[in-house]
Amino acid sequence: MGQTIASDGDSVSSSPNRAETIYLDLQRRILSGELKAGQRLAAERELAVEYATNRNTLREALRKLEHANLVTVRHGQGVTVADFRRKGSLALLPAFLEQGASVAERVNVLLDLLEARARMLEMVVARAATRSTPEDVARLKELAAEQVAGFDRGDLAAIARGDLAWVDALVDAAHSLPLRWTANPVIEFYRKILDRFPMIWISDAGYPGYLRGVMEAVSASDSAAAVSTMRAFFERTDQVLVGTLEQLLESETPQ
Amino acid sequence: MGQTIASDGDSVSSSPNRAETIYLDLQRRILSGELKAGQRLAAERELAVEYATNRNTLREALRKLEHANLVTVRHGQGVTVADFRRKGSLALLPAFLEQGASVAERVNVLLDLLEARARMLEMVVARAATRSTPEDVARLKELAAEQVAGFDRGDLAAIARGDLAWVDALVDAAHSLPLRWTANPVIEFYRKILDRFPMIWISDAGYPGYLRGVMEAVSASDSAAAVSTMRAFFERTDQVLVGTLEQLLESETPQ
DNA sequence: GCGGGCAACTGGTTGAACCAGTATCTTCCT
């Protein structure tokens, strides 16, 4: 089935159903601080009335919240808002960065995320260098070529989408379930960002060279070179983002 | 409320309800390969009969599977098993390592996890060195002292639990939401392992020294020293585990 | 042969009733 990347297409936004909508709203209220950790939610029967639905549908929403560690549910005692800062997982990133209460906290999370992403990609590229198959390399080269072409055309939106696909293929090439599972929430976050702000991708003159350098190192199974090439690129480009974000931090005086 | 660590106590295993039981069973069937990616599940009405329950309860289980990216549900088309290897998240680790189909794959995941954990903890300790408050340091020192005491007593079970608490406090001291959210699934996995095999903790003579070294570096806000101390320790102790696991890989000839 | 519509799936939603834990208040016995 041709290794569907699932990055392109699939723009058929699934029609949000009732339970999903309620889940997203409660998630928003928790992440925004409107509902605080330790606070008790209204009873299921009341919540169902509030959301103009029935208990069964509302309970489906609660199951999602529970699975995301956003609430704890105990028979006979009600539903309690959990401390997502301690109990959450990376899957919360997109929602939190969009709906978190404090701008400063969101910016700080973004700053931390940049570094974590760089370290994660270093692990990925190191593994890709030692484990990639010829097919992996061929696919990566193909995607890289598309990227270079897009770069020459100056098509930022295409580059952004292509970068996502390239990173995804790189994670595939690492052949590591833990890395894939760690990368997934970050990639998903990246994808959602690009859906909303395709122009956010940082145009850097060194991008084609970076792609070429990583590809050469991966082809040569040279982990160290792959890591250092990638690190050098991110240290430079992330610096731009960090500068922008820290400036934003200073100018903002929220709360 | 005294910063409950939520690591000790809480041994009151929540009585698993119907939906949770069904969720866990379907998760097991998917992770074990009994239900393969792309395969269609039976209709909700049939599944409800199979599990001797009603549709609403079964749907609550499906919402959890859906939220864990183990299935995709489409109105009018049924429920399809997703490819957890590509779509999964770190939260699957405990279940997969327990119920994955292939022993070789499970061991390989464990091997990759060891390295990813080491890298993650390096990030954590680096941040802890630069961001820890005096309260963080005090708590870490307190926990470290308990660990040394337990080490002298040779109480492996206590050390294992304490190590978990210490790592958890270290993540707190890093004051980074992305790191906390990345660490949570790994810590949770560690906790579950210890619940089942408390003796698995590797007793290493260098442990007290490692604790002391990290504490000193964190107190002195010396990121580099903290990272190198931690890396040196893990490179040595993980080596033991890697050896054991690779030996297990060779002796096993599954499938 | 082709097109439209009907029929038979699928999941999504609804409402009501009852089961089962938990906490609290009340009552009755000591």
Add this chain to the structure above:
DNA sequence: AGGAAGATACTGGTTCAACCAGTTGCCCGC
């Protein structure tokens, strides 16, 4: 008066029986 036992009024957990709403494909009529 004090304390224990039980009634009560919450909470979530489970069940049932409909009906609504997308999808698919068959089948009939043109």
